[in-house]
Amino acid sequence: MLPLLIVLGTLLLPALEIFVIIQVGAAIGAWPTVGLLVAETVLGAWLVRREGRRAYGALQETVRTGVLRDRELGDAALTMAGGLLLLFPGFVTDVFGLLLVLPFTRPVARRALSSFAARRMRAAEERAATVFPPGLGGAGFDPFGRGPGPERVETPPGPVVRGEVISEDDDTSSRA
Numbered sequence: 001m002l003p004l005l006i007v008l009g010t011l012l013l014p015a016l017e018i019f020v021i022i023q024v025g026a027a028i029g030a031w032p033t034v035g036l037l038v039a040e041t042v043l044g045a046w047l048v049r050r051e052g053r054r055a056y057g058a059l060q061e062t063v064r065t066g067v068l069r070d071r072e073l074g075d076a077a078l079t080m081a082g083g084l085l086l087l088f089p090g091f092v093t094d095v096f097g098l099l100l101v102l103p104f105t106r107p108v109a110r111r112a113l114s115s116f117a118a119r120r121m122r123a124a125e126e127r128a129a130t131v132f133p134p135g136l137g138g139a140g141f142d143p144f145g146r147g148p149g150p151e152r153v154e155t156p157p158g159p160v161v162r163g164e165v166i167s168e169d170d171d172t173s174s175r176a
Contacts, residue, residue: 017090024091040094044086047101051079071110078106078113 025033055076062068082100085093099105 013092017088017092020091021089036091037089040086040091041089044083044088044094044097047083047086048080051076051083055080074110075106078109082106 021033021037024036055073058069058072058076062073078100082097085097085100088094088097100109
């Protein structure tokens with residue numbers, strides 16, 4: 001379903017943008033419409049540049065401290081996406097870009113995208129469960145085809161001792 005929506009959006013969005021630009025041009029005139037489109041593009045370029053620096057700084061801080069700041073990174077990503085939408089000429093993409101950029105609408109967009117991603121993940125997990133059904137007795141999928149039971153070896157609890165296996169080949173018996 002989602003790939004179909006992406007294809008339809010890719011085909012219909014330019015036609016919708018042209019229609020809206022023509023309607024705005026008929027209402028306010030050609031030159032003011034061009035001026036609005038140029039101003040929105042300049043605003044988008046400025047936002048992409050500013051938020052690109054901010055996102056890069058947040059990423060560096062995350063790597064340096066090892067603490068994932070998901071809200072800041074998510075806000076930076078949404079603002080970058082909104083700035084990129086503002087770069088495209090057209091009023092429809094600019095409306096969506098402003099929804100992602102403005103600080104009072106960004107949390108709503110973040111929650112909506114988060115719930116959409118959660119639904120997609122649940123659907124993917126359900127599809128995976130039909131392809132790889134859990135084994136009998138609650139045991140999970142084993143890629144090696146071993147069934148559940150006492151012969152199945154799981155990782156034992158406790159500390160892991162790193163080591164090296166040395167195998168001495170007995171070549172004298174194979175040469176005889």
